Amino acid sequence: MNVKRSLLLIFILASLNATAQKEDYVKFGGALRFNIFDKSWVDDATQPEATLDTWRLNVDARTAGIDLSFEYRFYPTSGNSHFLHHGYLGYGFTDDLYMKLGVSQVPFGITKYASHSWWFQIPYYVGLEDDYDMGIKFDYTGIDKLELNVAYFRQPEFNGGASSDLDANASRYSYDITPSDEAAIRELNQFNLRAAYQLSESVEVGVSGQFGGIYNEVLEESEMSTAFAGHLVANVGNFNFKGEYVYYNYAAKDNSGNTLDKIQMGAYAYNYNVAAEANMVVAGLAYSIPVEWGPISNIQTYVDYSVINKAAAGFEPTQHLVPGMLITAGSIYTYVDYAMGKNNAWLGADTWTNGLAEGSADAEWENRFNINIGYYF
Template structure:
């Protein structure tokens, strides 16, 4: 649901003698036609506002700030800070970030090619951002990142306030709050004609319950591989995930609550997640159009609890590049998927054994400046 840029401050190496500031952003509109919305189908789908964002990067004497603020419609959470951190680069390969920074887990920046992301995003395991400190060592052959996150984005600051759902990243919500999370990520890179990146990621943290005042825990482990060959790109991950909150007596231990984009939903407490994403670029010269990227991104959520229905997601599409205009044309299909035709509340938890595959044809137009 976003596009990545290499801003000057994150690409420059050493201290600036004079202050530098760069302002950018994006404006996006969206068309969608959904199989489970009969009235929408009768009127031929809907076309409207998606998001406006501002990016700001400023640097002076080697210390920089990188922030991105997004404005969605009120129904999808309204305004929210996607990311924002203070950074310092020790040299070409060593960097420190403090603030609302991306959690080092899995393939980054995205484990997908499409506008919808892959299934991991909807359970907080793709493009997640939390409040903490992160050290990165990005060498030619080895990369590693270590991080400590005090908590996820905190917007209410009450003594026992529940997590606000007006957020970009999916985090544990309801009566539980993510606290004191540690992350480590290790990558080994090799190859010239076939560029390979094999990695391992792990995270462990607490779940503070605002009702019982007790702290449970959660963890996630992942093995991931990314390869590039000529115009091809492959991304694949296998993840093991568990949540063990200290909920009040009588509360189900089989599910947790997660929230983002203005609304919470239930997620299975324990699951395995598998993803496979393949893309191929096709350079063209059609007026302003310079590239077509064809892709298929697949995700499968295998729930540990007996009787829970697994969740599946597949997105087939094309990214059209025309100058600064990027257009995602996607056919997104889901089975027991909250954002693709389900009942939203518990598709990623118990699910529905009688669920049908539903699909959404989606075109997202984004101009990035």
């Protein structure tokens, strides 16, 4: 009987301790995604093709009121690249003020995504959608209907790893400036301001500003880089609309002190050139259809369009059009996209290096039918 009472006492004390520590936790998760695709510019027996898109590891935790959020990704078919997606410590000073220290999403434009499809919109491919950098960010919601984000980023996110024949400086999730033989440049000391106001429960408008240095290691000096955005997000019934206007000027000089009209950017261990100055228009419309088809609970149809108009003389616009649908079945999300592009780095055989820079007046529309199946846990 004494043994039973002792065990009962131990159980009660353990339960009380667990209750006292209920706010502390460690949660592991991840994802596994596959791609099935057919490219219009490839005409051989390899099409259509199925590949392992990515797998990832997530850790979320809390201790003593301090949060941890971490995600690391692996892309076996993209040069065996692997890199940190995000990793930060979070702390809530009050219910209205939250800080993130580490690699977190840059507060710019529509967050978390300006897109509905698996393909993002054009701003992602020039570092202005779902971008992640290393620094400190504050989110403030203490003013009615208004969210303010203020951030300082010392540098881009950390480099990961990749095959030896690829560029380790470009082994990252989001696009950032990478050094080339002509221009030993990198992003340094960036400030971001973002304000989003709820006109109603279903309509958000916002403005964003980004100011930072582009440092040339040969010249040992920085040029001021700027970007501005205005956005609108609206939900009307089952419809969702995302609209955005973006202007940017990645002011930078080459190693001889000449102003650049295009710069090198990289992600997934690959580099390409981007117009140094441009404006972009983004629009996307989606419609959600609740269903009860076995495990399928929702189908969201959408069409996303964006265009980048470049400032340099003779540079041709880049266009990006993606109709598709997202099928939700529990924790399995399937994107079915028909991605179309003109002077688009990711869509075409001859557009990779300079499609987002000078492009070509003779460029044709290319397309890729893509199915991305992901299980998230």
